[in-house]
Amino acid sequence: MGQEVIVYEAELNRVAVLSDIHGVLPALEAVLAEPDVCTADRIVLTGDITAGPQPGRVIEALRELGDRVLWVSGNADRELVEYRRGERTVIPDPIGPFAADALTAEQVDFLAALPRTATLTIRGLGPVLFCHATPRDDEEIVLVDSSADRWAEVLTGIDPAVTTVVCGHTHMPYTRLAHGRLVVNPGSVGMPYGRPGAHWCLLGPGTDLRVTSYDIPAAVARLRAECAYPDIAEWADCYLNSRVTDTEALTVFGPGDGRAAAATGAP
Template sequence: MGGMTVLHGRRPDEGPAPHLGPHRTIAVLSDVHANVPALTAVLAEPEVAAADRIVFLGDLTWGPEPHETIAMVRALGERATCVRGNADRAVLDYARTDRVPERPRDTWMPARHTAADLDFVAAFHFTVVAEIDGLGAVRFCHGSPRSDTEAITPATAEERFVTLMAGVPEAILVSGHTHLQFDRAVGTDWRSVNPGSVGLPFHDGEPGVAMWALLGPGVHLRRTAYDAAEAVERAYAAADPSADRMKELLLTPPTVAEIVAHAEARVFSD
């Protein structure tokens, strides 16, 4: 975390975080990673279908079927609000800046987005705030309120949480990025929530689950069963250069302990 750390926060051309609401319930879906079977299963959940709003917490399209994923989110209309993740930022960087590709997927991915898809991703917010019945004002981001690459886990120390929440008035932070599902109190002042990942959840237990959360009037962590083998097949059918890696993560996901140790050692991970 030294002086060399680059914080990827709000862009210079972005205004303050949009304030949304009030809402009875909000469904929170994070880190879809263009896993269409998983997203289809979660969107079919009655609680998601009935929610006032669906907030996507970033890393929406970095996966095997970006265009199809965007079409599904567009179909939700104004009910969908998207937060920008580090992978969404990377898509735009590789497509529209001189960022140098490092892996085969870095050039493959932008080509799977149409110009309209890229415009859609470019409109994602760095962070948003929503009023929710029973919870009040809730801050949503991908990594943390200061960087889309900051990893918050169930073991994140209160000292770091104080720093990353500096200047943030909301007491409840909902973030993604680590693909870990949790809901915890941090000290006496904050509540840290991660809905887990829809498309590539890291967890203990059997594969074939998509993770998300329902907010209002409390915090409700949810899991939806789906056919992970189908997701693997679709990754290979799409000729995704990272299909082998996706198969590994979907069928033999890393444990919670492994991810916590890795994330807390690095703090910022792109």
């Protein structure tokens, strides 16, 4: 993947953050139609943009917005690139191979060049660092109730000027303070855990977690009609209707946050 993008010079008034779209075009279209997204100075994507039923169409819808969009890669985007380039033979997400094969060679190259992190200066927040999972790793797990020691570990080495970090990856929205830094997760546009809707965030001068309602039955029907993935009916019903609860997601993610080891006394 590409290098970090740092833009400190021009202070922006409002920035819309979209994370974990996962190739769900109807959810993305609903968010892009929001007035505050239409008028935002920039739209930042914090990864996992493509791993889902309509990856190519999602890329092209976002590229039509030109330089207003700042792209950051996620682990699932990286996995699609590695699969297409023969650097891996399996992808943990069952829909991953389908999504990888649905991309054009040019789209694969585009994803491969995306940076892992980016920094913008936003009014009221100062320099804001955007990443997918954590600033140092695109699939590392941290949660809203991760310990202070865990947050100190994953935030080590960040520029002291950065007092806000925006991440994604866990598909559940939250804000919290961690060692004096505000950490923001906008939740997921296309695969929300806990409650339905397309989740995103508006930054500047504060932080505003948003959720966009859209016609989910119509979106499920559209995916079934337009996507050739064999299990699209089950996939769309599960993820667009948010059948995965926040409690279930936190239980699954817990070991990645070190909780299982702590509970058992294992090293």
